[in-house]
Amino acid sequence: MQPSSWAQRAALALSEAGYRQGGARRAILELLDEQECALTAVEIQGALSGRSREASRASIYRVLDELETAGMVQRVEIGRGTVRFEPVREGPGHHHHLVCERCGRLQPFTDAELERTISRLSERVPLEVSVHEIVIRGACRVCAR
Amino acid sequence: MQPSSWAQRAALALSEAGYRQGGARRAILELLDEQECALTAVEIQGALSGRSREASRASIYRVLDELETAGMVQRVEIGRGTVRFEPVREGPGHHHHLVCERCGRLQPFTDAELERTISRLSERVPLEVSVHEIVIRGACRVCAR
DNA sequence: CGCTTTTATGAGACTGAGTCTCGTTTGTGT
DNA sequence: ACACAAACGAGACTCAGTCTCATAAAAGCG
Numbered sequence: 001m002q003p004s005s006w007a008q009r010a011a012l013a014l015s016e017a018g019y020r021q022g023g024a025r026r027a028i029l030e031l032l033d034e035q036e037c038a039l040t041a042v043e044i045q046g047a048l049s050g051r052s053r054e055a056s057r058a059s060i061y062r063v064l065d066e067l068e069t070a071g072m073v074q075r076v077e078i079g080r081g082t083v084r085f086e087p088v089r090e091g092p093g094h095h096h097h098l099v100c101e102r103c104g105r106l107q108p109f110t111d112a113e114l115e116r117t118i119s120r121l122s123e124r125v126p127l128e129v130s131v132h133e134i135v136i137r138g139a140c141r142v143c144a145r
Numbered sequence: 146m147q148p149s150s151w152a153q154r155a156a157l158a159l160s161e162a163g164y165r166q167g168g169a170r171r172a173i174l175e176l177l178d179e180q181e182c183a184l185t186a187v188e189i190q191g192a193l194s195g196r197s198r199e200a201s202r203a204s205i206y207r208v209l210d211e212l213e214t215a216g217m218v219q220r221v222e223i224g225r226g227t228v229r230f231e232p233v234r235e236g237p238g239h240h241h242h243l244v245c246e247r248c249g250r251l252q253p254f255t256d257a258e259l260e261r262t263i264s265r266l267s268e269r270v271p272l273e274v275s276v277h278e279i280v281i282r283g284a285c286r287v288c289a290r
Numbered sequence: 291c292g293c294t295t296t297t298a299t300g301a302g303a304c305t306g307a308g309t310c311t312c313g314t315t316t317g318t319g320t
Numbered sequence: 321a322c323a324c325a326a327a328c329g330a331g332a333c334t335c336a337g338t339c340t341c342a343t344a345a346a347a348g349c350g
Binding site: 077078081083098100101107109111113117118120121122125126127128129130131132133134135136137138139140141144 | 269
């Protein structure tokens, strides 16, 4: 059977990496799977505390670390010193971020031309590119008004 | 007389914004002007402490803030939770960043095709773009070896 | 130049995200 | 069911960044 959801694939990846399955880990995977865009560790803890299974800060950072190493989660740095994390999804889920500098709102976007440019760029650059992450800042429609 | 160096232009911009000229400010401008790429606030403080004029943390953050508002300095978020700052230079100085995920090295790069793509993208996107900043992560030549 | 006013500066308290440690709990293979 | 290794949580700790307030230094003026 093909693992269909991101959570299933992530759980599989972790177990293949030799990790066991604990309650905190399961709760975190489940929560992340429901997210469309990036969350901070603090938001994750907050969201979990309103649910059946809570998780400590230590567990959250530990699991996020493991997931990042497994390539199932990606850090998104949108500034203000706090890191955000989001599930890595293939194809249709892949996106970049627009950040409004006034209200701080985070908005996902995709652009085929940009992807083509980046993939060509990867070959010209003195770095073996693993992931790319484009953050564009400006004023969103609401704030620009 | 045309202000030739970045430091002169920055000093002018600040004085036009109504700020006075203090010792810490001058030292910070001078240091930033010598930089080719982005520094953290901590690095700035460290670099200054090996020189004639030191500056306190408060002054450094204050001056960086004023410079950012004046558009003379740009934040660069390359991760690990610490923000970097670099002088904004027109034309030839404009660049983006390659970050090595293993050793953390930061490397500036420029790419004309990328710039064209971004400028076209700016028109398609629901945001009034003020600055763009591309961070590409991967393994640098030394670490990939 | 000396005086006054106003701003810049620094010391250090404070905040909050993220890390680390270690004792306890829980999963897993036998 | 048992043993043992790994996951977990509580809380101490770190460190970048913020804030406050007393003091020092600019700038303008007589």
